Amino acid sequence: MSKAFSKIRRISLAAAGLALSIASFSLQAAPQVIRIGVATAGGGDPVNWGGSPGGVVRGNQWLEEEFKASGVQVEWLFFKGAGPAVNEALSNKQIDFAYQGDLPQVIGLANGLKTKLLLVSGARNNLYVVTPPQSEIRGIKDLKDKKVSIFRGTNGHLVANNVLAANGLAERDLKAVNLDTGSSQAALVSNGVDAAFGGYEWFKVRDQGLAKVVYSTQGQDPAYTRQASLLVREDFEKENPAEVQRVVDVFVRAADWASDEKNRAELFKLWARSGTPVASWEAEFDKQDLAVRNSPLVDDFIIGRYKAVVSDAVKLKLIRREVPVDGWFDTRYLKAALKKQGLENRWTAFDAKGKPKTGAATVASK
Template identity: 80%
Template sequence: MNATVLTRLRRWAAPLSALALMTTAALTAHAAPDTIRIGVATAGGGDPVTWGGSPGGVARVNNWLEDEFKASGVKVEWLFFKGAGPAVNEALSNKQIDFAYQGDLPAIVGRSNGLKTKLLVVSGARNNLYLVTPPKSDIRSIKDLKDRNVSIFRGTNGHIVAINVLAANGLAERDVKGVNLDTGSAQAALVSNGVDAAFGGYEWFKVRDQGLAKVVYSTRGQDPSYTRQAALLVRSDFEQANPAEVQRVVDVFVRAAHWSSDEKNRDELFRIWARSGTPVASWVAEFDQQQLALRNSPLADDFIVGRYKAVVADALKLKLIRREVTVDDWFDTRYLKTALKKQGLENYWTAYDAKGNPKGGAAASVAAR
């Protein structure tokens, strides 16, 4: 081979080698993660551990995410946090999880503290709040809580609702002797008369049905602004690096939302959620006279966005956060819209206005944000 030919080969080889290196680097940069980690803001229960009240619990029990990623060799890990939303925020901050299922207030607190996340899909809307007391208590209403020891799980999505319920009845948080207890601790304290009353969710029906508590107040059927919202979030840097995987996760959550919204699945849905340790009877009570599609819709409609904005305003007023945070640019509905289109569900759920009423009385697709 003469010198001229060698020179030409070297000239061709150099850019080809560079291109090969660039291609390899690109493939490495966009390679699927080995593991997808999802943090859930509850201790959960059962074996394997799961939770109820969210379509996400259906995906968990049925291994839909695991099946989705099985062929890709991607492992799915579920992590449950007894410390609820605040503990999930710590895990997000430390990059110990990639996705998070949590309520509105803790998510807002995390955003206020600098956590870079995106809200992807609603997964458990309009959750009720209850006030419970020991069976023989003389407390009959919210107004009777003045100067009483009351359990309020601070930093959770029930915290601000409890404060607003107090305010609607002429009481401020300082008018009660608030005790910050997680769900399990609150139940133990109430049963042993360590507190006079407790705010909480569906988990109290089990205690009530055991004859150890009575429900004296419920937000069900009242102003929807007294309800609590929960959603699936993703770390912004994980989303930017793994958009295909994020889409697949959202696809599964939308599939679960669709299944969980179908009234013919009501009994089976409650049986699935009961695997978390909360009995079927509790879910029957929680969802009494409420449509599944209303509670399990994944839409980030005007009602949901409005509730997050209201929680921001309340959190500022109560000094639970130190600075204003934006909401409109937080919801990233691109993945949701794609999932709805792929599954033919663009008009399946009704969109609601800021006051919680159907928009025009008709179903509507997710608006671009």
């Protein structure tokens, strides 16, 4: 064998080996499973949740459909412990994406969790105060010195404190107890607490004649609402940008469908698979535009609310210091999804006060 041929052979083998190594690396780099943590216990079979385009993604199995040909499995994990439990799972790298509310997301950021906020998935969620049917409590001011359930560390916690402050009260003026959603319902029905702060889940209890709503943020200042968004672990995003884009694409598709008023009845039926009746969704979304509640946009209103959450969390000593959020929002994937699906003018952008921005695109009807 000539020296020239031998050299060519060595080069060829080296090139083949390099190609094999690159192929092997690519196979190893591609995720075998995408894990999404959801900050609610959910309900139904399969387990789902409502009030968010994310529930549409889950209910229709659009992510499973998206990744089937790629051989990538999609796992949904639901957490009874809500946002705080999701943060623990993120910290332990047990999940790749997280759907949760604004306060636990901010607490996670302040505690060093490396995440990126990709898009909104459930904006302007309302907050309610409920009591037993026979209670003499008529409003917020009547909660003074009463035993009241508040699920601390969730996105309703800060709103509850802001509502109290607007009525001349603070959490310390109540006999506040920290209960999760299920425990709070059981306590109220058994008269273990005098009142409870919560969300749409209370309408089912009300309609059963076991509770009454004495306060609602519906129709009030949007600053008294709660926001929920989709996060991704920073290291997962860096290693799998193509998969992150596909996930965002699907969530945007769901937001588009869930924003269409023609789909209102079907949307509520889909969300009702979680165990929350259609009547509850009708009450939660009464006189509210689907496109406002289901918009994925990270606009000035959303950014302003997250900054306010940071400030309020510091005041309540839920975090030790203010953390910047501007660099936390990563809307590259959202913008790409909107452009790809022709939805760049689909939703109205709102200013920091929750009003349509001057010159903002109107919500397109599809």
